Amino acid sequence: MEILRLCDVVRETSFEIHRYHRSGHLEKVYENALAHRLSKLGYAIEQQYPLPVYDEDGTLLGDYYADLYIEKCLVVELKACRALCDEHTAQLLGYLRASRIEHGLLINFGAPHLQIKKYILSKS
Amino acid sequence: MLSLSQEQFEKIVAQGLEGKPLEICGFLAGQTSPDGKQVVGVFPIESDDKSELTYSMNPLQQIKAEREIRERGLEIVGIYHTHPATVPYPSKTDVARAHWGETDDLLFPGYSYLIVSLREPTSPEPRSYYINGRRIPEDIEEESVVIE
Numbered sequence: 001m002e003i004l005r006l007c008d009v010v011r012e013t014s015f016e017i018h019r020y021h022r023s024g025h026l027e028k029v030y031e032n033a034l035a036h037r038l039s040k041l042g043y044a045i046e047q048q049y050p051l052p053v054y055d056e057d058g059t060l061l062g063d064y065y066a067d068l069y070i071e072k073c074l075v076v077e078l079k080a081c082r083a084l085c086d087e088h089t090a091q092l093l094g095y096l097r098a099s100r101i102e103h104g105l106l107i108n109f110g111a112p113h114l115q116i117k118k119y120i121l122s123k124s
Numbered sequence: 125m126l127s128l129s130q131e132q133f134e135k136i137v138a139q140g141l142e143g144k145p146l147e148i149c150g151f152l153a154g155q156t157s158p159d160g161k162q163v164v165g166v167f168p169i170e171s172d173d174k175s176e177l178t179y180s181m182n183p184l185q186q187i188k189a190e191r192e193i194r195e196r197g198l199e200i201v202g203i204y205h206t207h208p209a210t211v212p213y214p215s216k217t218d219v220a221r222a223h224w225g226e227t228d229d230l231l232f233p234g235y236s237y238l239i240v241s242l243r244e245p246t247s248p249e250p251r252s253y254y255i256n257g258r259r260i261p262e263d264i265e266e267e268s269v270v271i272e
Contacts, residue, residue, distance in 0.1 A: 085227075
């Protein structure tokens with residue numbers, strides 16, 4: 001239930017940012033805005049959080065960088081494009097698989113209407 | 125089958141008549157069983173469109189309603205809106221907005237779309253549909269509405 005409340009806060013904050021700044025900025029602007037506003041609300045935010053990816057034998061292959069990692073339980077991937085597509089979903093699911101984090105949000109600030117998708121990668 | 129009480133239906137109609145000539149909207153919350161969907165609560169949400177022909181849920185009110193529904197142990201079973209002056213059948217905009225942007229992905233798969241026509245204000249006409257795709261009428265599936 002806590003994760004759902006956290007997602008609600010991120011969604012509400014994203015809508016407020018989109019209402020104020022609208023679409024048209026670079027992705028980084030929205031990342032900074034969301035990090036700034038959520039930090040002001042008291043949430044622990046890490047930007048460009050590295051998520052290591054390992055091969056089957058444990059060899060470190062490289063890092064993904066999640067745009068935001070919130071309260072050590074929620075990965076947020078931000079976009080500023082005309083519309084979300086399957087590649088964006090695949091990217092977020094890749095983050096979740098690599099990090100073994102269950103919950104992720106994909107948020108697109110680039111469209112006239114804010115787009116948010118929530119993903120849960122079940123451990124089972 | 126979508127079941128709602130007379131009181132719940134009257135709540136939607138009252139919201140619709142108050143909002144007329146603009147469309148109004150909201151969530152239907154309740155429970156789903158093999159027999160259909162039983163509405164337990166009606167959650168009005170302001171339409172940002174302020175239009176006689178379309179509706180668009182206010183996102184902040186939408187999140188608030190979703191939270192309340194979740195915390196009451198219910199699920200969203202449908203979305204209702206009114207057609208103030210036209211037939212209770214999904215418009216092209218209704219169908220388009222049931223999808224993710226321009227994709228064929230449904231925004232709310234499995235939800236009932238209840239439309240209440242108020243073209244005759246003294247005899248409001250409810251109809252409910254599943255919107256399964258973009259083709260009208262092929263992808264529009266009507267379900268029965270029971271008001272008791």
